[in-house]
Amino acid sequence: MLELHVFGPYFGLPDGSPFCIKALVLMEMAGLPFETRRMSFKEAPKGKAPYLKDGGKLIADSHFIQNHLETAHGVDFTGGYSADKLATGWAVARMMEEHMYFLSMNIRWLRDENFWKGPYQFFAPAPAPIRPLIARIVRKKVAKTHHLQGLGRHTAEERLQLAKGDLAAVEALLSKNRFLLGDKPCGADASAFAFIWAAECPYFTSEIGDYIRSRPVLVNYLRQMQERYFPDYKSS
Numbered sequence: 001m002l003e004l005h006v007f008g009p010y011f012g013l014p015d016g017s018p019f020c021i022k023a024l025v026l027m028e029m030a031g032l033p034f035e036t037r038r039m040s041f042k043e044a045p046k047g048k049a050p051y052l053k054d055g056g057k058l059i060a061d062s063h064f065i066q067n068h069l070e071t072a073h074g075v076d077f078t079g080g081y082s083a084d085k086l087a088t089g090w091a092v093a094r095m096m097e098e099h100m101y102f103l104s105m106n107i108r109w110l111r112d113e114n115f116w117k118g119p120y121q122f123f124a125p126a127p128a129p130i131r132p133l134i135a136r137i138v139r140k141k142v143a144k145t146h147h148l149q150g151l152g153r154h155t156a157e158e159r160l161q162l163a164k165g166d167l168a169a170v171e172a173l174l175s176k177n178r179f180l181l182g183d184k185p186c187g188a189d190a191s192a193f194a195f196i197w198a199a200e201c202p203y204f205t206s207e208i209g210d211y212i213r214s215r216p217v218l219v220n221y222l223r224q225m226q227e228r229y230f231p232d233y234k235s236s
């Protein structure tokens with residue numbers, strides 16, 4: 001049995017990490033039986049989630065999980081699309097994972113009103129007396145990463161403008177199609193959906209979330225993907 005190791009549901013989402021939501025969608029797309037397990041930092045080959053356990057093998061990173069499903073299990077995530085369409089899909093996935101991700105991270109981790117009710121929950125396993133201290137140390141690291149990555153140097157208004165650029169690119173594709181590349185979902189939809197859903201999450205105070213909710217094309221895309229891949233899912 002394949003085991004997908006993730007963080008688990010948080011904030012009314014199926015997982016606290018958009019990469020884990022992406023991997024959950026990939027597993028559903030693959031149609032192979034699998035179970036989810038709570039990730040362990042000790043076990044995670046790259047110190048991150050998601051990772052997949054397949055027999056004795058551990059595969060870290062959502063991209064390499066997809067690659068493993070293709071090569072070891074013959075799963076086709078191309079949706080049958082041509083190479084030039086798939087090139088667009090690849091670019092959108094990278095945009096979501098290497099750009100939109102950091103914009104959402106800023107909203108969750110670096111805004112006081114979001115951090116203490118949000119990512120602070122990840123520290124629940126730490127002993128209560130030192131929990132706030134550990135959380136502050138990790139939060140500082142996140143702020144440093146964000147600054148080094150570059151997006152942390154912009155104003156909130158500038159970050160919102162950049163997020164709108166990403167979302168406009170996705171919307172332009174969806175204005176012609178039900179899914180990113182056409183009438184069938186493909187691997188790139190797992191990324192686009194996961195990161196837009198995570199950014200939309202109404203649990204957080206977020207202008208990016210407000211913006212997504214004001215765009216019918218994006219709302220409809222989220223609804224379609226949720227119905228298809230998380231039919232029993234109820235946010236609460």
Ligand SMILES: N[C@@H](CCC(=O)N[C@@H](CS)C(=O)NCC(=O)O)C(=O)O
Nearest residue numbers: 017018019047048049050061062063
């Ligand atoms: N490129 C990786 C990124 C995974 C990732 O960044 N996971 C984050 C959660 S969103 C994580 O596990 N962070 C824990 C840490 O950095 O200590 C993928 O596609 O799976």
